[in-house]
Amino acid sequence: MKNYSDIEYSMIVKDILENDEFAKMANIEHHNSTRLDHMMKVSYYSYVVAKALKLKYREVARAGLLHDFYFGRTTDHDKIKDKVKLYTHSHPKEAVENAKKHFSINSMEADIIESHMFPIDIKIPKYLESWIVSTVDKVVATHEFYHKASKKLKYSLNLGLILVLNVLK
Secondary structure (H helix, E strand, O other): OHHHHOHHHHHHHHHHHOOHHHHHHHHOEEOOEEHHHHHHHHHHHHHHHHHHOOOOHHHHHHHHHHOOOOOOOOOHHHHHHHHHHOOOOHHHHHHHHHHHHHOOOOHHHHHHHHOOOOOOOOOOOOOHHHHHHHHHHHHHHHHHHHHHHHHHHHHHHHHHHHHHHHHHO
């Protein structure tokens, strides 16, 4: 990703990336990578869009990075419930609470985090910046999902081809 070479972006999110609690996101699976990787993509791409539109790109970068800053549950039963709740209002609220606990966030950043699941969740974004992060999150998640699915499809097709070739021998 280009964000590592974008000095302004790096300075905006430096304190978040250096936070020990936030660093734990690198150990949580998310689609075909980690939650940290997902949040970095959402944050950086949203930052680029907001900056191009001359909006509050600092808030977008920071809130985009914090939008999935939640840990979920630890038991198998709770993990199953978390997968269902993932698309509801629970994880954005937990992410806002964690963001407030570990960082100083303003009302726009809180709205960006809390409303990023719209329209799946009923919390309507108040700011154009919130709409940007919500939209970019959907695009990134869709890409991650289909990338993972396409790998499985390619594997299945290759396996099928091997089986057909072995039968034809």
